[in-house]
Amino acid sequence: MGRRRGGVTRDEAWDALMDRLQQVGLLDGHGPMAERMLARVFTHTSYRHVDHDVLLESWRRNMSVSVAGVRARRSPGPEDDDTPLRRVGEDRARQGVGVAEMLQTSMQHQKIFVDLVREHAPPSPYRDSLLLELFSTKQAWSAWSMVALAAGHREAELEIQRRAQEHQDGFVRRIISGSIAASEIGAGAEAYGVDRDRHYRAFRARPAPGTDAVRVMERYLRVAGTGERRNGMMALVDGDLCGFVAVLPPEPPPTAVGVSPPVPLHELPAVFRLATRALETAQAMGRREVVGLADLGLHPAVMADHDLGELMHARFVAPFDGLGASGAAILETVECYLRSGNRLEVTRQQLFLHTNTVRYRLSRFESITGCSLRDNDALVQVWWALAWDRLRRAGEGAGEPGAYRDAAG
Numbered sequence: 001m002g003r004r005r006g007g008v009t010r011d012e013a014w015d016a017l018m019d020r021l022q023q024v025g026l027l028d029g030h031g032p033m034a035e036r037m038l039a040r041v042f043t044h045t046s047y048r049h050v051d052h053d054v055l056l057e058s059w060r061r062n063m064s065v066s067v068a069g070v071r072a073r074r075s076p077g078p079e080d081d082d083t084p085l086r087r088v089g090e091d092r093a094r095q096g097v098g099v100a101e102m103l104q105t106s107m108q109h110q111k112i113f114v115d116l117v118r119e120h121a122p123p124s125p126y127r128d129s130l131l132l133e134l135f136s137t138k139q140a141w142s143a144w145s146m147v148a149l150a151a152g153h154r155e156a157e158l159e160i161q162r163r164a165q166e167h168q169d170g171f172v173r174r175i176i177s178g179s180i181a182a183s184e185i186g187a188g189a190e191a192y193g194v195d196r197d198r199h200y201r202a203f204r205a206r207p208a209p210g211t212d213a214v215r216v217m218e219r220y221l222r223v224a225g226t227g228e229r230r231n232g233m234m235a236l237v238d239g240d241l242c243g244f245v246a247v248l249p250p251e252p253p254p255t256a257v258g259v260s261p262p263v264p265l266h267e268l269p270a271v272f273r274l275a276t277r278a279l280e281t282a283q284a285m286g287r288r289e290v291v292g293l294a295d296l297g298l299h300p301a302v303m304a305d306h307d308l309g310e311l312m313h314a315r316f317v318a319p320f321d322g323l324g325a326s327g328a329a330i331l332e333t334v335e336c337y338l339r340s341g342n343r344l345e346v347t348r349q350q351l352f353l354h355t356n357t358v359r360y361r362l363s364r365f366e367s368i369t370g371c372s373l374r375d376n377d378a379l380v381q382v383w384w385a386l387a388w389d390r391l392r393r394a395g396e397g398a399g400e401p402g403a404y405r406d407a408a409g
Helices: 010-023 031-041 052-071 083-094 099-120 127-177 182-191 213-221 265-285 299-304 306-316 318-339 344-351 355-369 376-396
Strands: 201-205 232-237 240-245 257-259
Touching (some): 010 099, 031 052, 052 083, 052 127, 083 099, 083 127, 127 182, 127 232, 127 240, 127 265, 182 265, 201 265, 213 232, 213 240, 257 265, 265 299, 265 376, 299 376, 306 318, 306 376, 318 344, 318 355, 318 376, 344 355
Antiparallel strands (some): 201 240, 201 257, 232 240
8 A cells, every 4th residue: 555645645546536537527528528628629610510419429439548548547558449539530531620620629628628627626635746647648648649530530531532533533534535414514614613614725645654743744734723713634544644724834844745726625525636646746756845736747647647658668768778878878868858948058068968979869869769859749758758767766766855857847
């Protein structure tokens, strides 16, 4: 038995303190404790959608998790189950109560508890030391409870965000694929903060692997739903970042972006394929800017018509494959000649050649292919063959920037 002071031991004084706190409801959340929590805490706007009876019940369950430990005069340990507290944190997240407001409630409860304990604690020779021990133990349990509440809240928040993102991605996919009913477009646009009356450009971009490409592109295109009206929306589709945007930023993009002309929301499916073609062509050409089909000349057509490209290649490029370096030199000269607007002097200067060398190479090309570089129809076919060859080789080289050089400038 411990030392007695004033006729009681310290343990007896602790038991008397616990009995008194139980009587006035400070250990089970009734009496003045419940009244002050209702008056000072649960009236906050963050709890306006939560029934007060539900709040009181869950708060009392929270208290019961730690009361046994407080009465036993021990701190929380690994054997203590925080599952009920995590579930409360999950509930608060789903009820729209922010984590800061939720934890602030726990801190306010701690202050109310301290005030009421000082008010109702019975006189004792050990009163001051027992209150210090009680507050220290209670604080340890409060900190443990807050960690569990925050963890549950975070888990629910992530789940809510994941589901919201899935719904948003689904809306974007249905918009650009044309699988959404016209009647749903307006409601969806309103729900996601998109102005249904604006015109938007469909876009497609291919992010580099191993990067935070989604967030980078989201910031670049300003399509995050942070404002009252957003600039557009984006989703990951078959590994590409696809969506629609109202205003293109003036800054250069982090990667090539294919875009369509601006159209109303319901016309996006028809033009999304144009954005896709623009991206595929831009990547094959090694271009990294924002491009539409109109910026790429005939190159999208060159890429799309594989059969014609093979025919042109077989006539105007393949015959030089077996000639080694001399064949490559002839094709390089023809390419430069087309790019310079069929001007011998400019071609000579760019290749650092004598004029007669340029003439000889052009003549050899005409003789081997049987075409005349003074014939406009032949010039178009030669350009097509050279462009198709460059695009093909760029694709085989994984589309590295700079792998393609436009033969027409």
